[in-house]
Structures are given as C-alpha cells and as structure tokens.
Amino acid sequence: MYTLQGKTALITGSTSGIGLGIAIELAREGVNIVLNGFGNAQAASDLIASFDVAVAYHPADMSKPSEIADMMAFASQTVGPVDILVNNAGIQHVASIEDFPPERWDAVIAINLSSSFHTCRLAIPTMRERGWGRIINLASVHGLVASKQKSAYVAAKHGLIGLTKAVALELAQTPITCNAICPGWVLTPLVEAQIEARAGAGGISVEEAGHELLAEKQPSQEFVTVAQVGKLAAFLCSDAAEQIRGAAWNMDGGWVAQ
Ligand code: NAD
16 A cells, blocks of 8 residues: 655745645645645645644745745654655746736746746755655646747746656656646636636626636636545645556546636
C-alpha cells in the first residue's frame, strides 16, 4: 500500500481557493504542508494544522525569483525537502489585447508561468537525490483552448502545459512525475471577481451572472469544486499515477469536449 504520510508538499497560492483545497486533501493523507500566498494565512494554517500535520507559511511573491528561492530554502529548513510541488498561484486580467496594460501582461506571465520554472528548477535536484517526486501544475482549460479578453492568461496557461510536457520528458526515467490539471470554472475568489464584474456590467444579479458564465462554456452547468480538484491532485501523487507523465488533465464539466 502506498502512503503519502510524512511527505512534504509546497503549494503556491494556497491561502484560498484551489490551492487551499489541494492543501486540505493532501493534509488528509498525512502530508506536511508549506503554504504560500496573500490574504489570511493564519486561517489557512490553522485549518491545515487541524489535520495533525506539520504546517508552515512563506509569503513569497511569485513574481519575484529571489523570494521564490527564499521560500524553497525555507520549506526544506522548516518542514522538510519538497517531495510534492504544486504550482498553483495565479492571477487573471480581463481586457482586449489593445487595451491590455503591459504591466498586467508581465504580472500574469510572471505569476502564472515563470514562477513554475523557478520552483521546478529549485525542487528537482532534491527530488532526484531522494528518488521520488510529484510536480503538479495548475493550468486551466485556457491552457487547451482560448477565450476572448484573456490573452495573457491563455498564453501563460498554454505555456505552462508546454513546460509540464518538457519537464515530464526530462524526468521520464526517474520516479518523479510532472503533470498539469486543467479545471473549467471553479467557484473561487478568482472567479467570483469575474462574476461580480459581469453582474455589474450587465445590471444583473450575481446569481444570474454565475448562471450565464456556466451556460456559455461549461456543459454540466455546475461549478467544479475545490475538493474535486484536490482529490485529483492527491491521485496524481499516488503510486497508481506513476506512469501518468506530461498529461494535461481537464476537469471541466465537458468544456473542452465541445
Ligand atoms: P484564488 O484567487 O482563490 O487563489 C489564488 C492564490 O494565489 C491565492 O492564494 C493568492 O493569494 C495567490 N497569489 C496571487 N498572486 C500571488 C503572488 N504574486 N504570489 C504568491 N501568491 C499569489 O484563485 P483560484 O481560482 O484558486 O486559482 C488557483 C489556480 O487555479 C490559478 O493558477 C488559476 O489560474 C487556476 N485556475 C482556476 C480556475 C477557476 O475557475 N477558479 C480555473 C482554471 C484554473
């Protein structure tokens, strides 16, 4: 029987939403957790500690390579060498290409794509030494197909799937796997902001705006839950998933089947 008990996971952007959902599902399996992200880190830490695992928090800004390096060193020194790396931190900016502020483009690419290069390059040597590792990149259906007004996000997520495949190939003959998860709409603060903007623009209620959002893209007409994404991440960490390498696994209520 495989066990994840006692392993260490570092999950970027895990103070809310999908990252916190993944932290919860890994903690449920006995994995010690290093949290990162902005917002209420204490509440997230207390929640994870309730699973009786070790937990630490580092506030690194994923757009800053030097802070990412500090975070990786901190993880090893406080909780343990990183066995499971989940590259989850992400931001969105919605605007047409000609109105897209260049600094928002740079931020989306830095946080949603380049940060994963930095964490991977720092985590892989130790994973190789220890003879086991799992890397999970939170891409999106927008890594597989595009939507209007999301040029930076779509470019970053397509890039992240490319990075996932390249890393998976470099590690193909090792016990370290690298895969991407591609969710459709998941109701998190990132999506709530888009629903609120849509409600404001259309003069409709937040509930109606949520229904419209789903009707447009997600055939199930239901949001994916953070717990569902968390359980898929936990599965990708299992021994059963050892030959899943370089996959871009969509969990999207049918979005990209259309
Ligand atoms: P969220 O806004 O709830 O969480 C994002 C997390 O990233 C937060 O913890 C936030 O503090 C952190 N973060 C933001 N900027 C950061 C920075 N510069 N440095 C460090 N941390 C930072 O969003 P979410 O919906 O949970 O998104 C998580 C990931 O899943 C993102 O990569 C997102 O693109 C992806 N995703 C989300 C959806 C969805 O529908 N919610 C769908 C597909 C993919």
